[in-house]
Amino acid sequence: MSFVLFQLSLAGYCLATAGYLAFFFTQKKKIRPVARKLFFIAAILHTFNIVFRYIEAGHTPITSHHETISFFAWSVSWCYLSFRWRYTVKNLGTFAAILVLVLMTVAAMASREIIPLSPTFQSWWLPVHASVTLVANAFFAISCLGSVMYLLQEREIKGKRFGLFYSRLPSLDALDNLNHHCLSIGFPLLTLGLITGVLWAKQVWGAYWHWDPKETWSLITWFLYAAVMHQRFTVGWRGRRVAILSIVAFVSVLFTLWGVSFLLKGVHNYAS
């Protein structure tokens, strides 16, 4: 059942992305509400998929590779939708839909097997720690999208050559604000994720910190975002520099999420 829902939501995201892209290039206003509705429906189906998966697995489905990425994609969609509800950022939907679709495709290719939890993971810390961290990452993903859009738009305005993006992307101010809001929400969540992880580690292994690769990289990511926040509040960094740093930090997020698991070994390996 959860698999059917997963396929349906994947199809929904696929159609929504196609719709958003069609709107982006043709600028026909009729397409946008259709794409929005499709995206919304897909996000709802995705939610049901996760709930069913929870029932089938008997534990929070954030342990296998497939589950983690799917949950990440789900957070990005709802994070985007929550922003959509608060303020409009022109054509952010196009970029968000592409990201979600890519994540979902990766999730679809990973093994969907349900793996029983090892005893160390059987704790209520698991849903708290993993979901808080992934939701924080979703906000960072949106901030990264905003930053990419900022750099594209800034390049056209500064270079005085107006191409595809000038009329389609929102104002620099709106994109900078988007980035700021995402970081102000994402950073505390990431901090919370780290703290819960530390406490959980103490409970399971008896030590707060192991210098396991995933922990190390999380700390690096945390420092990168802390640097952005710090510079913004003290020196008033904004715009281009913040955008570049946000993108770099997000690459670090992705590496923490996957790179570490595949390239470096540690206690955080997905159940396999």
Added chain:
Amino acid sequence: MHRDAIILLGVNHKTTPLAVREQLALAGGYEDPLRDLGQLSAIKEHFLLSTCNRVEVLFTCARELVEDAKKQVLELLFASRVSQRELQQYVYAHLDDRAVEHLFEVASSLDSMIVGEAQILGQLKEAYRFASKHRSSGLVLNKLLHKSFSVAKRVRTETRIGASAVSISFAAVELAKKIFGNLTDKKVLLVGAGEMAELAAEHLVGQGVAQVVVANRTLERAVKLARCYNGKAVALEELLDQLEHVDIIISSTGATDLILHKRDVRSVMRERRNRPLFFIDIAVPRDLDPNINELDNVYLYDIDDLNNVVELNKTERDREALKADRIVQEEVVKMHQWLEGMATTPTIVELRNMVNCLVEKEVAKTLGRLSGLNKNEQQAIERMATSIANKILHHPMQYLKTDHHCISQSERIGQVRNLFQLDHNKQDFAR
């Protein structure tokens, strides 16, 4: 049975230099000139529009008095201000359809200095408010002006003429919006006070910027200009201090050297905590160091850059202007039909009144004779009488209204009036 002529006299920015336009502008408001025009016996309805770019006088008069009326109007409004020769040279006069077309073009901003700007429609409506307050506009001009508002609306909604950056100052505003998003809490600094700078400032004020600061070499001119925008004036020496507080700088001094260097702006950015700055340099030779654009969060556009933006939009603008022209032409034709129809209106009204009177009288007579009818039955009789009358009137009405290729309209009006003896029995029927 000729209908009245519609005449439009005026000067605009295309035909007339500013110095003459200034003389002709109705600086004292509309009230006095409207009242004075009302004294003229030759003209029937009249309307005045005066903005910084144009003065337009629209009036109707009997067809044989056109030349007299023109002369009287010019004499009354302008003779004391400029010479006869200048009036001859600059004032254009349009008649009937051409006048209608011109008014529609003005209303839909096709005749504006900045094609597609929205301000003119507001000015036109304001002028019309005065005219209707003084009852100087009647049936024809009311219809014509209302029509011009709806033409303007059609042009605005059906073409993108107002949406694209069609001129330099529009391009500047569009860029500012792409940088700042919302302009309502932004401040503008005008450095030097040229005509272009004023135009751009006016646009920005139209977008609701919070404050305008004017810096000029001669403080007196700065104070004068600042007063226009409820802004404040500063001396040119305070430029660097001001950069900390403003967001958009429009520079147009006559200075031969650069007045602002990259290092000046860099130190200011630190003070500003990197809030973006948008420089617009419309001076030739340039006022601002081109390298300023290399700084983060600082954007510099000079006159050539802005021209490029305008060029980008030019083909689109031409296409949209074509579309807008077609709309204006269509509406001129519709207006023409309405004006033609105007001639038949009095006859139609009289005919209707006469028949209604007859119906009322006869129904009253019949109902008086029939006693014991209930309300429904009485109404049925009234309805029957009215509908017989309407059926009989239908063909004569159609005959009046529709175009007939071999019998002219005036002849048809005459026939109907004779047939129903409208001119003889006026006292009996018409109320």
